[in-house]
Amino acid sequence: MSAGWFRRRFLPGGPLPAPRPPRPRASPVPYRRPRFLRGSGSGPGSADAPRRPDARPVRSPARGRALPWNAGYAEIINAEKSEFNEDQAACGQLCIRRCEFGAEEDQEWLTLCAEEFLTGHYWALFDGHGGPAAAILAANTLHSCLRRQLEAVVEGMVALQPPMHLSGRCVCPSDPQFVEEKGIRAEDLVIGALENAFQECDEVIGRELEASGQVGGCTALVAVFLQGKLYVANAGDSRAILVRKDEVRPLSSEFTPETERQRIQQLAFVYPELLAGEFTRLEFPRRLKGDDLGQKVLFRDHHMRGWSYKCVEKSDLKYPLIHGQGRQARLLGTLAVSRGLGDHQLRVLDTNIQLKPFLLSVPQLELQEEDVVVMATDGLWDVLSNEQVARLVRSFLPGNQEDPHRFSELAKMLIHSTQGKDDGPTGEGQVSYDDISVFVIPLHSQGQRSSGH
Amino acid sequence: MSAGWFRRRFLPGGPLPAPRPPRPRASPVPYRRPRFLRGSGSGPGSADAPRRPDARPVRSPARGRALPWNAGYAEIINAEKSEFNEDQAACGQLCIRRCEFGAEEDQEWLTLCAEEFLTGHYWALFDGHGGPAAAILAANTLHSCLRRQLEAVVEGMVALQPPMHLSGRCVCPSDPQFVEEKGIRAEDLVIGALENAFQECDEVIGRELEASGQVGGCTALVAVFLQGKLYVANAGDSRAILVRKDEVRPLSSEFTPETERQRIQQLAFVYPELLAGEFTRLEFPRRLKGDDLGQKVLFRDHHMRGWSYKCVEKSDLKYPLIHGQGRQARLLGTLAVSRGLGDHQLRVLDTNIQLKPFLLSVPQLELQEEDVVVMATDGLWDVLSNEQVARLVRSFLPGNQEDPHRFSELAKMLIHSTQGKDDGPTGEGQVSYDDISVFVIPLHSQGQRSSGH
Numbered sequence: 017m018s019a020g021w022f023r024r025r026f027l028p029g030g031p032l033p034a035p036r037p038p039r040p041r042a043s044p045v046p047y048r049r050p051r052f053l054r055g056s057g058s059g060p061g062s063a064d065a066p067r068r069p070d071a072r073p074v075r076s077p078a079r080g081r082a083l084p085w086n087a088g089y090a091e092i093i094n095a096e097k098s099e100f101n102e103d104q105a106a107c108g109q110l111c112i113r114r115c116e117f118g119a120e121e122d123q124e125w126l127t128l129c130a131e132e133f134l135t136g137h138y139w140a141l142f143d144g145h146g147g148p149a150a151a152i153l154a155a156n157t158l159h160s161c162l163r164r165q166l167e168a169v170v171e172g173m174v175a176l177q178p179p180m181h182l183s184g185r186c187v188c189p190s191d192p193q194f195v196e197e198k199g200i201r202a203e204d205l206v207i208g209a210l211e212n213a214f215q216e217c218d219e220v221i222g223r224e225l226e227a228s229g230q231v232g233g234c235t236a237l238v239a240v241f242l243q244g245k246l247y248v249a250n251a252g253d254s255r256a257i258l259v260r261k262d263e264v265r266p267l268s269s270e271f272t273p274e275t276e277r278q279r280i281q282q283l284a285f286v287y288p289e290l291l292a293g294e295f296t297r298l299e300f301p302r303r304l305k306g307d308d309l310g311q312k313v314l315f316r317d318h319h320m321r322g323w324s325y326k327c328v329e330k331s332d333l334k335y336p337l338i339h340g341q342g343r344q345a346r347l348l349g350t351l352a353v354s355r356g357l358g359d360h361q362l363r364v365l366d367t368n369i370q371l372k373p374f375l376l377s378v379p380q381l382e383l384q385e386e387d388v389v390v391m392a393t394d395g396l397w398d399v400l401s402n403e404q405v406a407r408l409v410r411s412f413l414p415g416n417q418e419d420p421h422r423f424s425e426l427a428k429m430l431i432h433s434t435q436g437k438d439d440g441p442t443g444e445g446q447v448s449y450d451d452i453s454v455f456v457i458p459l460h461s462q463g464q465r466s467s468g469h
Numbered sequence: 470m471s472a473g474w475f476r477r478r479f480l481p482g483g484p485l486p487a488p489r490p491p492r493p494r495a496s497p498v499p500y501r502r503p504r505f506l507r508g509s510g511s512g513p514g515s516a517d518a519p520r521r522p523d524a525r526p527v528r529s530p531a532r533g534r535a536l537p538w539n540a541g542y543a544e545i546i547n548a549e550k551s552e553f554n555e556d557q558a559a560c561g562q563l564c565i566r567r568c569e570f571g572a573e574e575d576q577e578w579l580t581l582c583a584e585e586f587l588t589g590h591y592w593a594l595f596d597g598h599g600g601p602a603a604a605i606l607a608a609n610t611l612h613s614c615l616r617r618q619l620e621a622v623v624e625g626m627v628a629l630q631p632p633m634h635l636s637g638r639c640v641c642p643s644d645p646q647f648v649e650e651k652g653i654r655a656e657d658l659v660i661g662a663l664e665n666a667f668q669e670c671d672e673v674i675g676r677e678l679e680a681s682g683q684v685g686g687c688t689a690l691v692a693v694f695l696q697g698k699l700y701v702a703n704a705g706d707s708r709a710i711l712v713r714k715d716e717v718r719p720l721s722s723e724f725t726p727e728t729e730r731q732r733i734q735q736l737a738f739v740y741p742e743l744l745a746g747e748f749t750r751l752e753f754p755r756r757l758k759g760d761d762l763g764q765k766v767l768f769r770d771h772h773m774r775g776w777s778y779k780c781v782e783k784s785d786l787k788y789p790l791i792h793g794q795g796r797q798a799r800l801l802g803t804l805a806v807s808r809g810l811g812d813h814q815l816r817v818l819d820t821n822i823q824l825k826p827f828l829l830s831v832p833q834l835e836l837q838e839e840d841v842v843v844m845a846t847d848g849l850w851d852v853l854s855n856e857q858v859a860r861l862v863r864s865f866l867p868g869n870q871e872d873p874h875r876f877s878e879l880a881k882m883l884i885h886s887t888q889g890k891d892d893g894p895t896g897e898g899q900v901s902y903d904d905i906s907v908f909v910i911p912l913h914s915q916g917q918r919s920s921g922h
Contacts, residue, residue: 169778172767180754182765182778187758194754197794200767200776207775215772286739301633301647305640312635314625314653319668319831322660323653325622325635341650378772 102144102234103393103451104151106159110136110240112166114174134170136242138162139455141254143393145351146232150358153221154234158357161216162240165209173202173243206242207381210249214357218377222360233351233359236379237268237391239457246389249379251355256391257402258384264406267382267389271355273338273347280347280354280374281318284337292369295348296334298326304333343398347374355379388413389457390430395450399434408433409456427454555597555687556846556904557604559612563589563693565619567627587623589695591615592908594707596846598804599685603811606674607687611810614669615693618662626655626696659695660834663702667810671830675813686804686811689832690721690844692910699842702832704808709844710855711837717859720835720842724808726791726800733800733807733827734771737790745822748801749787751779757786796851800827808832841866842910843883848903852887861886862909876909883907 112134138159144151172178178200180191188194214236225231235252248256250268258265273280277299284290284297291297298315312325315332326332340346347354348364348371355376362371390405400408412429416422431454436447565587591612597604625631631653633644641647667689678684688705701709703721711718726733730752737743737750744750751768765778768785779785793799800807801817801824808829815824843858853861861883869875884907889900 165777172778178767178776180767181761185764187760187764188755191755195767198754200754204775205777208769208773208777209775211773211775212777283739286736301651301653302641302644307640308634311638311640314631314633314648316661319829320661320664321657321834322662322664323631323657324618324661324665325625376772381774 100148100152101451102148102151103453104142104144104148104155104234105140105453105455106142106155107137107139107455108159110138110159110163110166110242112136112163112170114170134166134174134243136240138238138240139391139457140236140238141391141393141453141455142234142236142357143252143254143451143453144232144234145353146359146362147230148232149225149228149230150221150232151234153224154217154236154357157220158213158217158236158238161220162209162213162238165213165216166206166242169205169209173205175202178202178205202243203245203247203383206240206245206247207383210238210240210247210381211379214249214251214377214379218357221358225358225360231359231361233356233362233375235353235356235393237393238379239267239389239391239455241457246384248382248384248389250382251357251377251379252353254391254393255397255402256389257405259388259390259406259409264402266402267384269380271353271376271380272343272345273352273354274342274345276354277338278318278321280338283374285318287373290369290373291337292367294334294364294367294369295337296332297337298332299336299338300332303336303339304328306333309333343394347371351375389455391455391457392430393451393453395448395452396430396434396454398450399446399448400430405430423456423458427456430454430456553601553605554904555601555604556906557595557597557601557608557687558593558906558908559595559608560590560592560908561612563591563612563616563619563695565589565616565623567623587619587627587696589693591691591693592844592910593689593691594844594846594906594908595687595689595810596705596707596904596906597685597687598806599812599815600683601685602678602681602683603674603685604687606677607670607689607810610673611666611670611689611691614673615662615666615691618666618669619659619695622658622662626658628655631655631658655696656698656700656836659693659698659700660836663691663693663700663834664832667702667704667830667832671810674811678811678813684814686809686815686828688806688809688846690846691832692720692842692844692908694910699837701835701837701842703835704810704830704832705806707844707846708850708855709842710858712841712843712859712862717855719855720837722833724806724829724833725798726805726807727795727798729807730791731771731774733791736827738771740826743822743826744790745820747787747817747820747822748790749785750790751785752789752791753785756789756792757781759786762786796847800824804828842908844908844910845883846904846906848901848905849883849887849907851903852899852901853883858883876911880907880909883909 114132114134140155140158142151142154166173169178169182171182171184177192177195179186180195181187186192217236235254236250237252237254237256238247238249239256240247240249246267248267250256251271253270253272254268255270256267258267269275281297281299284295288297298317300313300315304313308328309330310328312327314323315326316323335349338345338347339349343352346352348369350362350364351359351371354374355378357377359371359375362375363369364371388409390409392405396405408430409426412426413422416425419425431452434446434448434452567585567587593608593611595604595607619626622631622635624635624637630645630648632639633648634640639645670689688707689703690705690707690709691700691702692709693700693702699720701720703709704724706723706725707721708723709720711720722728734750734752737748741750751770753766753768757766761781762783763781765780767776768779769776788802791798791800792802796805799805801822803815803817804812804824807827808831810830812824812828815828816822817824841862843862849858862879865879865882866875869878872878884905887899887901887905
């Protein structure tokens with residue numbers, strides 16, 4: 017295997033709808049993304065929109081309701097690793113139609129009947145790899161998928177208890193009891209909608225990239241505020257944390273080859289042909305070499321959280337399914353994340369071994385109701401721990417209570433503190449060379465603004 | 470499908486080594502199991518022993534060191550569901566050889582050199598189904614598998630840091646650094662040994678049952694106290710909790726078709742042929758019928774923690790892969806647990822559909838260091854919650870500080886409080902009709918007695 021064998025095999029993406037120009041590293045400016053409303057999915061970024069009966073023409077911004085831009089504050093930094101920004105973000109209001117309208121409905125009437133909509137807020141970060149293509153597609157598409165998924169179940173969401181049948185028809189007299197016993201709540205329909213939206217978006221990205229001859233993938237971290245509750249869905253290694261007065265709590269966990277080792281090894285155990293005889297499923301503390309043959313060395317397999325010793329055989333010298341430590345860990349020597357969108361075409365260089373069977377687009381869901389959320393791509397977390405970010409948030413906000421731009425300033429300050437220019441408030445002066453995106457989302461003001469609909 | 474289609478397909482087990490006679494329901498007596506020491510694995514319950522170089526003749530009890538019988542207190546009740554007790558238990562001292570001895574070594578010398586052994590304590594509960602055969606085999610075998618697994622790694626366990634090579638030879642100068650970076654500690658070797666022991670024991674049970682034409686399976690809940698730490702390994706629906714002065718903490722979690730729904734559905738998604746077209750992978754709040762056809766009903770699939778609606782098709786009317794609610798939930802209409810030992814031959818009645826691919830023998834591991842552990846089979850937990858058991862433990866022990874039999878009495882009291890005879894100290898008078906086994910293990914006195922070796 018050549019030295020370049022495990023290099024990421026991507027080139028910067030080709031032409032795609034409205035990629036953001038790279039930003040100069042020295043002066044990050046607040047990110048303002050065009051708002052999206054119902055029907056914005058019909059842009060080129062979501063090619064399936066024309067086939068959906070609910071895809072309507074983009075409404076003119078002037079006619080839409082004002083977006084709560086102060087609902088979230090984003091900063092994005094381009095590390096100049098690639099021509100286009102591999103970090104992409106999207107945020108805006110979600111308008112979910114509560115009633116069934118025919119395709120011929122009057123747009124004006126829809127605008128007037130605001131109570132026929134359930135509104136929520138949406139924030140999303142996508143960290144691309146192999147070019148920005150998948151991240152841009154996801155930023156343009158996922159909210160439309162989510163809106164459609166939510167509209168498909170909205171009748172159940174606004175009911176006191178989700179009915180067994182969406183029609184409200186009761187086939188079996190004890191249907192409400194069955195639903196009650198399973199403990200199914202309106203929140204579970206939102207969670208299900210987010211899970212299905214990730215799957216749908218992944219399929220759209222797969223089709224779009226194939227059709228346009230592009231490649232790549234991205235992580236996805238999404239926060240949705242709906243009916244007074246915050247939902248966080250994560251697939252990849254971005255992170256969201258909740259900062260409260262006396263505590264800091266993770267709202268997501270990272271999915272990397274290391275954190276998902278047992279699931280990935282288990283799949284290779286059940287389907288050894290996925291490795292095509294080129295990799296070993298076993299984990300060792302380092303890659304083995306000829307001198308280790310016949311020795312008893314530390315190892316672990318799919319069924320083990322602990323470690324044991326095994327006598328090294330020739331097949332153990334193959335390249336490991338998961339190799340490297342911490343942020344250097346790679347799946348099949350190629351990918352640093354184990355969940356995300358895209359990568360349908362991705363193969364190990366010079367082989368036919370596919371990454372996708374090991375890579376899931378299934379997000380992990382968290383449900384929260386309080387305080388301040390910080391969402392950021394990995395560049396921030398490389399340099400600052402949860403606790404350091406919490407300390408920065410807690411020390412910054414109380415002194416800036418009157419500043420209407422304090423959340424935006426906080427996002428900016430968090431990014432600056434990773435650039436090693438002024439040692440930052442952490443005083444540790446660590447430096448990040450990655451793209452960085454940060455959202456700061458104040459939950460309480462969200463709750464006051466949008467807990468109704 | 471007939472009404473009896475989902476009945477457990479087992480008959481009481483045939484002759485097996487030393488099954489305990491059924492105990493009368495009315496008067497549970499303290500359980501005293503013959504102690505096991507090194508080499509006890511050469512009995513008929515562990516057929517692989519003769520092939521191991523370390524399998525030695527059973528040492529006469531009179532020559533072994535005294536077992537700390539007051540280390541754990543067990544109560545077992547037979548609900549008279551079957552001729553033999555389906556609950557089985559084992560406990561005793563684990564003696565792990567620290568040095569390599571040849572087969573010809575003088576037994577006397579071994580006895581004199583106690584410091585060449587690492588000693589620990591072992592408690593295990595096995596809740597059988599389809600007869601007691603698997604539970605009896607597990608009670609007679611698992612400790613031998615564990616001893617062998619521990620002996621295979623003991624040099625690494627007693628080192629300051631487990632070496633990369635068991636020989637201590639350093640093939641690569643930075644080997645200690647690789648081990649350090651992976652964070653591998655001596656505890657991880659004990660965890661790995663427990664995980665491997667479960668796998669090995671499962672294989673032994675599979676071979677033994679097949680050879681003797683018997684069937685069945687069992688859950689396994691194992692606690693091991695070694696080098697001042699408590700390890701709990703669980704596969705099935707028994708439970709261990711830690712009771713401390715101000716808190717109660719679960720030491721295990723249950724593995725049932727409900728708690729492992731996503732793993733099981735995922736396997737059926739990847740391998741649809743495992744269901745032979747007879748089952749549907751999807752979960753619905755109740756089993757669907759013809760009237761539901763064409764309706765949109767609540768469902769969830771392998772990638773969903775939440776719920777959504779789908780239009781019912783004919784294939785959705787099949788029997789569900791997982792059906793029923795709570796303790797009634799069954800895997801393929803057959804099994805109430807999703808992890809355990811045995812069941813290699815188990816098939817859905819009148820079909821060729823195997824349970825084993827969905828059933829794992831992989832335990833979940835917890836590591837603890839303090840206070841009081843209560844281990845019990847499901848009969849106790851059916852009637853008493855963790856909090857109720859904790860309340861009973863906390864109210865009983867302080868008033869009985871001087872009683873040398875107080876832990877034994879506590880185990881007896883816990884079982885009595887499930888029999889509805891005297892309303893028990895809970896005053897709730899709920900009654901269990903299942904076999905019940907209870908261990909009460911005081912950790913601090915364990916720590917004092919055996920933290921050395």
